Every structure is written in C-alpha cells, then in structure tokens.
Amino acid sequence: MPVITFEGKRYECAPEETILEGLERQGVLLPSSCRAGSCQTCMMRAVSGEPTPESQQGIKDTLRVQGYFLACMCKPREDMEISLAATSxxxxxxxxxxxxxxxxxxxxxxxxxxxxxxxxxxxxxxxxxxxxxxxxxxxxxxxxxxxxxxxxxxxxxxxxxxxxxxxxxxxxxxxxxxxGDCFYVPGEPKRNLILAGTGTGLAPLYGIIRHALSLGHDGRIFLFHGSLATEGLYMVDELRALAKQHDNVQYIPCVLHGEPPAGGKHGAIDDLVVQTAREYMNGARAYLCGDPPLVEAMRKKCFLAGISTRDIYADAFTFVPQAEG
Ligand SMILES: Cc1cc2nc3c(=O)[nH]c(=O)nc-3n(C[C@H](O)[C@H](O)[C@H](O)COP(=O)(O)OP(=O)(O)OC[C@H]3O[C@@H](n4cnc5c(N)ncnc54)[C@H](O)[C@@H]3O)c2cc1C
Structure with a gap:
C-alpha cells in the first residue's frame, strides 16, 4: 500500500482509496468540497512521487508541472510526500x-x-x-x-x-x-456568446456578461436563466435593464412550470437554448453553469448545434450526496 507523507506524518492509502479518503479515514481534515475533480478545493502539491494523470486533469499547465494535483481524484500508485497547495x-x-x-x-x-x-x-x-x-x-x-x-x-x-x-x-x-476557467476570453469581440444557467448558476454569468460588455464585446449575447418556477428567478429587472442598454444582448428567463415573466419562455432550459439561439450557435462560445445534470444536457445540445467542445465552458455546481457527506 502506498504511503503518503503529510506534515511529517506517514499515512497508508488502501487500494482504490483516494488520498483525500485515505487521510480523512486517518483523521486528517483536508480542504475539500465537490469531491469530483471540479472545484479544485482539495488541490495539493506532490513534493516527491508522481500524481496520477487523472488527478491533474483540469489543472493549469503551470501548476501541473509544479506537481499540483487534486487529492479527491488521486489513487496513488507509489509513495508520495505531499503538502497543501500555496494556492489554498x-x-x-x-x-x-x-x-x-x-x-x-x-x-x-x-x-x-x-x-x-x-x-x-x-x-x-x-x-x-x-x-x-x-x-x-x-x-x-x-x-x-x-x-x-x-x-x-x-x-x-x-x-x-x-x-x-x-x-x-x-x-x-x-x-x-x-x-476555474469559466470566464470571458478577450480578443474575439464579434463572436456570439451563449450564456445559460439555472438557479444561482446566474452568478458567474452575471460576472461574465458584464466583463464581456466592458471590453466592448459586440457579437450577439444570449443570457438564459432557468428556474423551476418564476419565483425561483431573481435579478429579472436588472437583467432586463442590461439587455435594454445593449442592442446585442438578449435576456431570456426560462421556467419549467407555470407562466414565465414577460419576455420569458416556458419549457426546459436545455431545449429552449437551442430552439432560441440555434442560428447563432455555429462557432459561438458557450458558458453553462448551475445544476450538474442540466449543465451536462446543455453541453451536449450546444455541441450538437455546432459549438466546438473547446468553446464550451461549464461550471457544474457539483455537491456531495448525503450518503457520502
Ligand atoms: C465550481 C462550483 C461553483 C459553485 N458556485 C455556487 C454558487 O455560485 N452559488 C451556490 O449557491 N452554490 C454554488 N456551488 C455549490 C456550493 O459549493 C455548495 O455545494 C452548496 O452551497 C451546498 O453546500 P451545503 O454545505 O449548504 O450543503 P451540504 O451540507 O454539502 O449538503 C446538504 C444536503 O443537500 C444536498 N445538496 C447539496 N447541494 C445541493 C444542490 N445544489 N441541490 C440539491 N441538493 C443539494 C446534499 O446532497 C446533501 O444531501 C458551487 C459548486 C461548485 C463545485
């Protein structure tokens, strides 16, 4: 069994156990959140020994070469000495x-x-x-x-x-x-942008859209905000005002049940995104945030509608199911 040295103490990692699980089992509380490789809360650094490739997926190249890895994704193959990441x-x-x-x-x-x-x-x-x-x-x-x-x-x-x-x-x-890498990339101001989020998935999109506009983005920008019902939407007036100030911005509140607010649509957000913006999607860039299954559904539909995988940026708000948490 690989031995993990952390803060001068040695811990054995059982087969099929991640470093996060192994250390927690032995009473060490490391920073962690989604436990699925998305949030990067559990990023650590290998002082010696090789992190597994899976545990370095999604990490910036500059950090990867310095031995940074995600403890929740690392089932060690050899002894390692690790330390908390300076980024934490x-x-x-x-x-x-x-x-x-x-x-x-x-x-x-x-x-x-x-x-x-x-x-x-x-x-x-x-x-x-x-x-x-x-x-x-x-x-x-x-x-x-x-x-x-x-x-x-x-x-x-x-x-x-x-x-x-x-x-x-x-x-x-x-x-x-x-x-995270879900942010506006300057340099292509004419490109169409598809922003779609459910619930508080609006948060990053609100940052991204204002950042893009402040840098003079003048391609079409669609902002879809989805909720089960109208009461679950928020910032409706602010977003309407934003769209009014910018000819290239369209704000589309989407609700699954009941009447949508004026200018909104009724239905599943993953369908509505494609139905509404299909003709603008080829070569566009997409930002998808919020509920993990809906982010996944939107990712597939955006891809099929002509957005290349490398132009789809997604933040699924992954969480730990109760049984494990
Ligand atoms: C990259 C990233 C960005 C995020 N950004 C935001 C953000 O901007 N705003 C925001 O509100 N959240 C965001 N989240 C989710 C957030 O990190 C927490 O997971 C969330 O607030 C729940 O944490 P908790 O400690 O309250 O619940 P926990 O104590 O972890 O969970 C309690 C119970 O609720 C369930 N549960 C947890 N989350 C959800 C959920 N979303 N839907 C249904 N059941 C759930 C769990 O399975 C468990 O049964 C983000 C997550 C990630 C990975």
Missing part, C-alpha cells in the same frame, strides 16, 4: 451587504483588499470554526469594488444555511482561490 492560502473578507434576492437566494457582497480574479471564476469559502469549505462563483466585476456571491439556501445544507441564516453584515469570512 487563506484570505479574509468582510461581509458588507447581505440581501435576499428571492425566497431561497441571498446576495453577499464582500470586501477583500487586493484580491485578483477574473469575473466568473469561483472562490472557496471556509467556515473558520470547523474548516467546512464550499465553492461560490463570483458575480462581480472589478469595477464593482466588492466581491459578489449568490448563495442558494439548500435544505439541510451546512454551508448555505449558515451563510443564509447565521452570517451577518460586518462578519469576517475566510476564503481561498480564485479557481
């Missing part, structure tokens, strides 16, 4: 505004000096008392002067319930990051 250095932020956007979603605005990110990336919030860590996408742009997060209150959700019900304006939060 914690920062502090003050909650300067907390506001309910609808019955389930809050907007948190945070002040954190000198933090650099690209709108649409995500940060990992840490609850200081127990180290609980979860990812939240950045809806802000630099000009805002604060970081903006949209958090959906998940029933029995440990972090989201704490953020929604306990955290108050003036409190200090810890976070690390940024991470």
């Amino acid at each position: 250095e914690k920062r502090k932020a003050e909650v300067i505004e907390k506001r309910w956007m609808n019955e389930q979603v809050i907007r948190l605005r945070l002040k954190s000096e000198g933090f650099d990110y690209i709108p649409g990336q995500f940060i990992n919030l840490v609850r200081a008392e127990d180290g609980l860590t979860r990812s939240y996408s950045l809806a802000s742009v630099h000009e805002d002067g604060f970081l903006e997060l949209h958090v959906k209150k998940v029933p029995d959700g440990r972090m989201s319930t704490w953020l929604c019900d306990v955290v108050e304006e003036g409190d200090e939060l810890e976070f690390f990051g940024p991470a």
